[in-house]
Amino acid sequence: MKQVGLYFGTFNPIHIGHLAIANHMVEFSELDEVWFVITPQSPFKTKQSLLDNNHRYQMVFEAVQFYPKLKPSKIEFDLPQPNYTVNTLVHLEEQFGKDHEFALIMGEDNLKSFHKWKNYETILENHSIYCYPRISQGVVEHQFMEHPKIERIDAPIMEISSTFIRKAIKQGKNVRPLLPDAVWKYMDEMNFYR
Template structure:
């Protein structure tokens, strides 16, 4: 039987409750069988001081989703040449998992606005469905994406939590614990991250 996988790309620096709520909503209230958190590796071309090493971000996602059997952590992009593009990841996944899996993209409405600038976006749309969740943001989605037969809008909760906000406030000494899955908070605290 064909397994339908939603790919949720991000740096997850750190993964927070907003990410979990979106991923869980997408897998529970659409026809997706699983959602994979695809952790974007640190680009060797633009090392950001605030971006934790790949394995730490993977570990935090892994810890966050322990109790959610339909959610998976993926390090598939860690082994791909950098800089990497989504189209390359999709081709690689297709080769690795063959015909038993159908891969779809999850993206926020804000990302859909710039989708026409993605490398080989036409090929992505030709071969993959896109599940869009709402975001509070300005700007317009191009008309061709508004009623495209492969783009589905999922009425998920609007999450206005950002990893940037969490890092900044944590560094400032604010209590950000409620914004993080408990296991992620413990890992972050033990490792003294984002201080």
């Protein structure tokens, strides 16, 4: 049974922080693979500055091409929008459940609001959560601190955000070191975020 960690996000754009966390998860936990699940539209975010789904998929594809344990996933592209994680998990179980076991990967800051997620109890009943630290939140106290299905992974703390990268590009700043080289080239050729 393959253990797959699902790393959800808009990845608008994917950056070295995302890669470092995903790679750490796959190398230093029970996970065999990490799938970057590109979210078409988060129920909590507006769609204004979101690049087209296929462009964001292409950037994730470019970013992970030399990491055999990391995969891009467009599983949510064909699901009704706005979509919820619980629906994606059901869909993945139907499609891959015979030989894959799915866990969620999330930052500690997301864990704090996890009780607001649709059917969060069902998610916790059926899936583990691998949680990585976030420094900007300080110590996060929440109801899931001691939950047996939640495993804390001491991943590197990466305080880089896609929002910061988009704003910096718009201001003409050089943020190339924050992006995988292939992603930078793709964004540059496509003239994104300027």
